[in-house]
Amino acid sequence: MGKAYANRKPEAERNPADYYPTPKSLVWELQKTGLLEGIKDVWEPACGEGAISEELKKFGMNVKESDLITTGEDFFSFMNTGPDYPFDAIITNPPFSCMDKFVEQAKQFAPKIFMIGKTNFLGAHSRTKNKTWEHLKYCFVFDRQVEYRTPKRDDGHFHVGCLVTCWYVWDMEWNEDYCMMKTIDVNKYATLGAFKE
DSSP, rough: OOOOOTSSSGGGGGGGGGOOOHHHHHHOOOOOOOTTOOOOOEEETTTTTHHHHHHHTTTTOOEOOOOOTOOOGGGOOOOSSSSSSSSEEEEEEEGGGGGHHHHHTTTOOOOOEEEEEGGGGGGGGGHTTTTTTTEEEEEESSSSSSSSSOOOTTTTOOOOOOOOOOEEEETTOOOOOOOOOEHHHHHHGOOOOOOOO
C-alpha cells in the first residue's frame, strides 16, 4: 500500500486508497539491518497483494494481513484488546496521505513499528506537536528515489521516482529526543529508469 502523490496529482487521478505495491527489495534491505531478529508475530495492516508480508513469511514470521482494498479490513476499525501488545511488530507501507493516523494506531498494538514514509514528513511541526515522532529510534533513508508506481516484481527492481523515502522505525522503549539516521544502498535495484504511464 502506499504513495499518495498528493502534492503532484489530483486525488481523482490517484489509485484508490493510495494503493501502490512496495518493491520487495526494500524489505530485503530492512532485514539486513538486523532489527527484525527475534520478531515472530507481525501485523501488516496495509498488505495490498502481499509485497511486504510475503517476504516477512519467508523470514519465518507469522503475519496477520489486512488491507482496506484487498481484504476489506480498515486498520482504523480495529480496537486494542488490552494493555499487552498482541504483536511483536507492525511492518507496513501505509498510504502517505494518512501516515500520522497509522502511526498513532500502530503504537497501540506493537512495541516496534516499521513504516515506509517520505523524509519530508520530518519537516512538519504538527507531527512534533502530536508526538508522532515520540519513540522514533531509526530512520533508514533509501539512497535512490523509489517510484512506488512500479508494478510488483519478484526481483525487487524499481523505476526511479522523485520522492526521497525511508524506513521509519519506532521502538516503544526508546525515550530519547533524537533518532539515529543511516542511508541504505538500494542502487542495484534502481534499474528500470523513469516510470512512464
